[in-house]
Amino acid sequence: MMGVLDNFRSSAWIYLTPVAAACAPIGVLRTYFNQHLRRPMRRLLPFLDPFVTIDIAAKPQDYSYSYYNSKAKSSDAYAEVLAYLSTVCSREARELRAEGADEGHGFVLSLREGQEVADEFEGVTMWWSAVAEEKASYRSSGRCCRLTFHERHRRLVVDEYLPYVRRTGQDVTVSNRPRRLYTNKKHHDHPREEVWSYIDFDHPTTFDTLAMDPDQKQNIMDDLEDFRNNKDYYRRIGRAWKRGYLLHGPPGTGKSTMIAAMANYLSYDVYDIELTTLHTNYDLRKLFIETKSKSIIVIEDIDCSLDLSGNRATTLPPSPTQDDEVVDDVASDRKRRRGSMLTLSGLLNFIDGLWSAHSGERIIVFTTNHLVKLDPALIRRGRMDKHIEMSYCRFEAFRTLAKNYLEVEENPLFDAIRELLQVVDITPADVAECMMMSERGARDADACLGSLLHELKKKLEEEEEQKKHDAKIATDGSKEKLPSENGKDNADEDASTRRRQNQIAGKSWPTE
Ligand SMILES: Nc1ncnc2c1ncn2[C@@H]1O[C@H](COP(=O)(O)OP(=O)(O)OP(=O)(O)O)[C@@H](O)[C@H]1O
């Protein structure tokens, strides 16, 4: 066997030597070309063909590498270019193809293969064409958008035109699809798997249907409008384009409803973060980083989500009236939450980090029923720029509800309802419930308003009963305690509440 191989090697050498000798000058020529001619030739090329082309393929070149890393990016770019061209094509092209958009009921118009369309940007004309794939390595459906432009516009195209195409494409895509409500996944098996899942967001609430004080409502709408229209202003003053809202108030006063109204007003997607499913600060950062521009990031009931009050364990000791079992539960719950690696400082850092790292427009909304439980650092201006109190239903808010639910703008019962709403605390949710009352499928405005009136009178009686009861307890208690001791307790409590409220209102800050 070895002998046969040796024979083969020696005979191959004999036959190949002349071939190699003949090829030697080619190698020399190539080396010479590389060393001396390639550069001048490349300089000459723009004179011979001054046009540059850029292909944006449907799928990235290295599909195996890209599945998690760049597939999304590359195909995003293609989809964005298609969306952009959809608007250009509908104006200019004569031979089009139409495909149903991935979401929604619209069509995406694109060029038929071989077709070309001109687009103008800052006085410069570029050409887009649809071409078939040229390289097997694209491994795509074979489609690719080709941009052709003059060499002298290279910087303009790369620095300004292409980013503009992507931005416009993103806007077109977002405006063509239903908005989305994202929630963070509880479990994701692969570290690179998507962390958000979403459903279509089709909430009917608008600012028109939101019941609240009209001036306060207008103020919020103006604030949102101001935020949306002032990208350049934010950049000029060196602030990230973001705004934080803190919605606080009793249950059923419309905090979640307000978020839906904001999302509908701005046409933004909503990212609803369930903090209790997160384990570490890293999880939170990952979530934030994967949110897109033009979105509202919501953390509901921030006071319940985590032990975010900093020293809640000391400020809220278990009441002595609780039985042992409940105390144990509370203690183990606190221990469990303290064990969690998601911390208040983590939350603060990542909110701040996110804002400085992301350029897109984002709104963050926290909601709480218990403003005083929150750490001032979390809700200070700059993080939560605007504090909105969602309060009990007063007459103007009631009018909105009556108009929405009963299509009634005036009624003889309104006067009595107005008077009661000045003194009785009832939530818009409770008022709405009365308005929805129906008898055998029919909804009668008088009956609904009568039921509300009855409810208000009942609440007034209950409140008066409660006041009498409280007054009685206070007088009984004061008899049992020494006057000086009692006064000191109340003074301490009042001072601490006042300090806390001042901190939250941003009037003064703790020195420690
Ligand atoms: N201000 C409001 N305007 C219109 N409808 C309201 C308003 N407040 C409450 N509602 C009605 O009551 C329901 C409950 O309101 P919502 O969930 O917004 O209250 P919330 O303040 O978020 O309560 P919670 O603190 O318990 O989360 C809503 O579905 C809506 O129909």
Ligand SMILES: [Mg+2]
């Ligand atoms: Mg809510």
